[in-house]
Amino acid sequence: xxxxxxxxxxxxxxxxxxxxxxxxxxxxxxxxxxxxxxxxxxxxxxxxxxxxxxxxxxxxxxxxxxxxxxxxxxxxxxxxxxxxxxxxxxxxxxxxxxxxxxxxxxxxxxxxxxxxxxxxxxxxxxxxxxxxxxxxxxxxxxxxxxxxxxxxxxxxxxxxxxxxxxxxxxxxxxxxxxxxxxxxxxxxxxxxxxxxxxxxxxxxxxxxxxxxxxxxxxxxxxxxxxxxxxxxxxxxxxxxxxxxxxxxxxxxxxxxxxxxxxxxxxxxxxxxxxxxxxxxxxxxxxxxxxxxxxxxxxxxxxxxxxxxxxxxxxxxxxxxxxxxxxxxxxxxxxxxxxxxxxxxxxxxxxxxxxxxxxxxxxxxxxxxxxxxxxxxxxxxxxxxxxxxxxxxxxxxxxxxxxxxxxxxxxxxxxxxxxxxxxxxxxxxxxxxxxxxxxxxxxxxxxxxxxxxxxxxxxxxxxxxxxxxxxxxxxxxxxxxxxxxxxxxxxxxxxxxxxxxxxxxxxxxxxxxxxxxxxxxxxxxxxxxxxxxxxxxxxxxxxxxxxxxxxxxxxxxxxxxxxxxxxxxxxxxxxxxxxxxxxxxxxxxxxxxxxxxxxxxxxxxxxxxxxxxxxxxxxxxxxxxxxxxxxxxxxxxx
Amino acid sequence: xxxxxxxxxxxxxxxxxxxxxxxxxxxxxxxxxxxxxxxxxxxxxxxxxxxxxxxxxxxxxxxxxxxxxxxxxxxxxxxxxxxxxxxxxxxxxxxxxxxxxxxxxxxxxxxxxxxxxxxxxxxxxxxxxxxxxxxxxxxxxxxxxxxxxxxxxxxxxxxxxxxxxxxxxxxxxxxxxxxxxxxxxxxxxxxxxxxxxxxxxxxxxxxxxxxxxxxxxxxxxxxxxxxxxxxxxxxxxxxxxxxxxxxxxxxxxxxxxx
Numbered sequence: 001x002x003x004x005x006x007x008x009x010x011x012x013x014x015x016x017x018x019x020x021x022x023x024x025x026x027x028x029x030x031x032x033x034x035x036x037x038x039x040x041x042x043x044x045x046x047x048x049x050x051x052x053x054x055x056x057x058x059x060x061x062x063x064x065x066x067x068x069x070x071x072x073x074x075x076x077x078x079x080x081x082x083x084x085x086x087x088x089x090x091x092x093x094x095x096x097x098x099x100x101x102x103x104x105x106x107x108x109x110x111x112x113x114x115x116x117x118x119x120x121x122x123x124x125x126x127x128x129x130x131x132x133x134x135x136x137x138x139x140x141x142x143x144x145x146x147x148x149x150x151x152x153x154x155x156x157x158x159x160x161x162x163x164x165x166x167x168x169x170x171x172x173x174x175x176x177x178x179x180x181x182x183x184x185x186x187x188x189x190x191x192x193x194x195x196x197x198x199x200x201x202x203x204x205x206x207x208x209x210x211x212x213x214x215x216x217x218x219x220x221x222x223x224x225x226x227x228x229x230x231x232x233x234x235x236x237x238x239x240x241x242x243x244x245x246x247x248x249x250x251x252x253x254x255x256x257x258x259x260x261x262x263x264x265x266x267x268x269x270x271x272x273x274x275x276x277x278x279x280x281x282x283x284x285x286x287x288x289x290x291x292x293x294x295x296x297x298x299x300x301x302x303x304x305x306x307x308x309x310x311x312x313x314x315x316x317x318x319x320x321x322x323x324x325x326x327x328x329x330x331x332x333x334x335x336x337x338x339x340x341x342x343x344x345x346x347x348x349x350x351x352x353x354x355x356x357x358x359x360x361x362x363x364x365x366x367x368x369x370x371x372x373x374x375x376x377x378x379x380x381x382x383x384x385x386x387x388x389x390x391x392x393x394x395x396x397x398x399x400x401x402x403x404x405x406x407x408x409x410x411x412x413x414x415x416x417x418x419x420x421x422x423x424x425x426x427x428x429x430x431x432x433x434x435x436x437x438x439x440x441x442x443x444x445x446x447x448x449x450x451x452x453x454x455x456x457x458x459x460x461x462x463x464x465x466x467x468x469x470x471x472x473x474x475x476x477x478x479x480x481x482x483x484x485x486x487x488x489x490x491x492x493x494x495x496x497x498x499x500x501x502x503x504x505x506x507x508x509x510x511x512x513x514x515x516x517x518x519x520x521x522x523x524x525x526x527x528x529x530x531x532x533x534x535x536x537x538x539x540x541x542x543x544x545x546x547x548x549x550x551x552x553x554x555x556x557x558x559x560x561x562x563x564x565x566x567x568x569x570x571x572x573x574x575x576x577x578x579x580x581x582x583x584x585x586x587x588x589x590x591x592x593x594x595x596x597x598x599x600x601x602x603x604x605x606x607x608x609x610x611x612x613x614x615x616x617x618x619x620x621x622x623x624x625x626x627x628x629x630x631x632x633x634x635x636x637x
Numbered sequence: 638x639x640x641x642x643x644x645x646x647x648x649x650x651x652x653x654x655x656x657x658x659x660x661x662x663x664x665x666x667x668x669x670x671x672x673x674x675x676x677x678x679x680x681x682x683x684x685x686x687x688x689x690x691x692x693x694x695x696x697x698x699x700x701x702x703x704x705x706x707x708x709x710x711x712x713x714x715x716x717x718x719x720x721x722x723x724x725x726x727x728x729x730x731x732x733x734x735x736x737x738x739x740x741x742x743x744x745x746x747x748x749x750x751x752x753x754x755x756x757x758x759x760x761x762x763x764x765x766x767x768x769x770x771x772x773x774x775x776x777x778x779x780x781x782x783x784x785x786x787x788x789x790x791x792x793x794x795x796x797x798x799x800x801x802x803x804x805x806x807x808x809x810x811x812x813x814x815x816x817x818x819x820x821x822x823x824x825x826x827x828x829x830x831x832x833x834x835x836x837x838x839x840x841x842x843x844x845x846x847x848x849x850x851x852x853x854x855x856x857x858x859x860x861x862x863x864x865x866x867x868x869x870x871x872x873x874x875x876x877x878x879x880x881x882x883x884x885x886x887x888x889x890x891x892x893x894x895x
Contacts, residue, residue, distance in 0.1 A: 276673075
């Protein structure tokens with residue numbers, strides 16, 4: 001396996017323009033002769049499918065949801081970054097690039113990040129043209145707010161529902177193309193395998209979730225936009241059905257998986273309340289614009305928050321990071337919360353929580369203004385906790401939210417399997433070891449609207465692709481292996497439910513591969529995961545049959561994949577003997593508890609090659625060079 | 638809390654269905670409604686029975702997947718909330734709760750509590766978009782939009798496509814769903830060129846799918862988890878009427894109408 005990043009030469013400002021010119025084009029009349037499979041209909045997949053169809057390609061688009069509008073991008077609350085500098089506060093493409101590379105703790109590719117910052121301005125224009133109702137000022141101009149990890153206001157938003165509105169824009173464009181006949185849409189259809197013909201990605205195997213039918217589809221190229229793997233932790237802010245099955249099975253067919261240990265723990269989520277908890281709910285980071293984070297100074301102080309006098313409160317983010325304060329990047333804010341809770345200063349019944357207090361903001365701006373800014377978030381909080389955050393401070397705690405790792409892709413977003421492209425959260429490319437707020441939406445749409453439509457043309461124009469159908473033996477082989485897996489899962493008839501295994505795995509991952517990782521803990525996890533996996537395949541109980549809607553069966557396949565993937569994640573975390581971004585190895589900290597990178601040994605993306613379940617994967621390194629943003633210790637003080 | 642559930646069970650689209658009673662003995666008031674069903678399902682599976690299939694995903698009220706009729710009320714007793722945002726503290730200890738799927742002819746039942754809502758996607762396909770192919774868009778600030786219109790458009794755009802409006806309507810009308818999209822796009826300057834063509838096509842698709850007509854019961858806005866107002870329906874009707882009058886032939890409204 002060879003990692004060729006295909007980063008264009010030349011100055012960073014000119015790389016993308018130069019590359020766009022150098023890429024081969026597909027003649028408009030020839031485009032309709034090419035078919036492209038797009039799996040996933042979130043921001044990345046939806047925008048890619050719509051745009052490829054607009055260009056004239058024949059698109060086959062797949063979603064396991066009942067409608068393409070339901071992908072989890074819809075739940076993104078806060079906003080989308082763009083280097084428009086509408087606020088005249090000194091923003092620029094270069095600054096967004098700089099902030100993102102630094103925020104990612106120098107573990108992303110400079111060239112990709114620069115391109116992302118360049119494209120950010122086009123995204124806003126595109127979305128406005130589609131009718132995305134961004135927040136506006138009285139004069140009719142677009143409104144902005146600030147977000148963690150930045151000192152400028154470059155975040156565009158649509159109340160607390162930015163992801164929803166951007167996704168509906170992409171969804172509507174997709175539906176327009178479906179109606180026009182350019183996109184053939186398959187809903188309630190889950191991809192369960194990737195098919196390679198002569199070493200190239202040429203199709204997928206799917207299961208119709210209503211009838212159970214296993215089907216094969218062939219195309220000239222395959223695009224995966226299937227999101228992240230945060231649900232390996234069981235509890236996360238991801239939607240319940242988010243899963244890593246598509247990318248994991250592509251990995252098993254030969255696509256390298258990069259930096260799986262880079263996961264983001266978001267600092268502002270509603271704390272866990274009981275064993276039955278099925279998922280965690282995020283409170284948008286935008287709340288940190290006006291909310292102040294604090295805990296009591298004294299450990300074990302159980303007084304109600306309003307009875308704790310100012311002098312006995314520790315506004316620890318403001319104290320430790322005076323220049324960024326409550327807007328410190330996510331990894332830093334999360335770890336700081338864990339630290340104060342570990343010291344016994346956590347609040348709420350479980351002691352795993354910190355206050356996010358709006359008292360000062362309400363005094364300064366009035367309740368009405370706060371209601372305008374965050375009304376729906378406050379309501380959501382009250383619905384879940386039965387507490388009114390206008391009167392008592394919110395309680396928050398970090399939770400798994402986003403995964404920076406993913407399938408390794410080159411500058412063209414192509415994996416180590418020719419013809420297989422990966423977009424959005426499912427790839428590893430732009431956020432390094434930590435993603436800044438409001439950058440996920442930006443990346444998903446950049447990949448889908450503005451990058452893949454160019455780069456896939458270059459692949460198709462440069463590649464001699466034989467016309468094939470699903471009659472090829474490779475499809476029959478993959479179909480048989482998918483069917484065999486289903487039969488095996490249904491045949492075990494053990495004693496424990498799928499969720500019981502998922503919860504057990506999640507507990508292991510949260511304890512030993514969560515916010516703070518140690519060699520000892522990771523080794524413990526690496527010995528326990530195969531045990532759980534072994535028990536799963538012996539003792540799982542999957543009810544029902546394979547010829548009907550059977551959500552337990554769907555979930556069983558996904559958990560089976562997590563039980564393999566988790567091992568790779570811990571292996572990666574163990575091998576990376578440094579701390580960077582969201583990856584904190586307790587052995588590698590600065591004297592004041594910040595991440596201690598080791599650039600001489602680890603300034604690379606770790607791309608792992610699959611060598612069979614239970615076998616050690618092979619590590620391939622893509623060295624990262626920093627020519628524009630000088631390597632330095634991140635400081636938000 | 639101790640609850641008795643009466644749940645609609647139906648093997649498949651063509652199988653007969655019936656209400657089946659289940660006991661839920663130790664429910665915590667802090668559980669969400671779906672977490673309560675998770676616990677019931679875990680028990681069923683431990684006993685070797687088939688779990689109750691219900692649609693769900695984000696569990697924070699935004700994806701629009703969950704869709705339960707709880708004691709005859711779409712999304713249950715909490716106003717402005719989807720099923721996943723309803724917590725058990727909204728029910729009395731010892732209560733008996735009836736759980737059914739959305740019921741409307743254009744929403745065939747797939748299994749148990751899961752229905753097929755593809756008809757809503759087809760209404761969007763008929764015209765619920767602005768034709769702005771990727772690339773070539775003017776600067777985002779090139780066209781000013783008064784805050785009032787941007788806010789009204791956002792109110793309508795908040796629709797999560799769950800179909801509660803249809804389930805709540807005695808006529809099984811999809812008017813609120815359709816009107817929300819017609820309003821969102823029709824209120825924005827970018828949506829003007831296709832405004833009348835859009836409304837005609839979407840309304841006709843709604844009829845084709847077999848949704849009923851709107852007779853202004855107003856049940857839809859009560860059931861809507863995003864509290865979208867039936868003012869949007871008035872706006873849709875006005876635009877539809879204008880399109881019909883201006884164009885004469887409703888099916889071929891010229892782009893420039895209005």
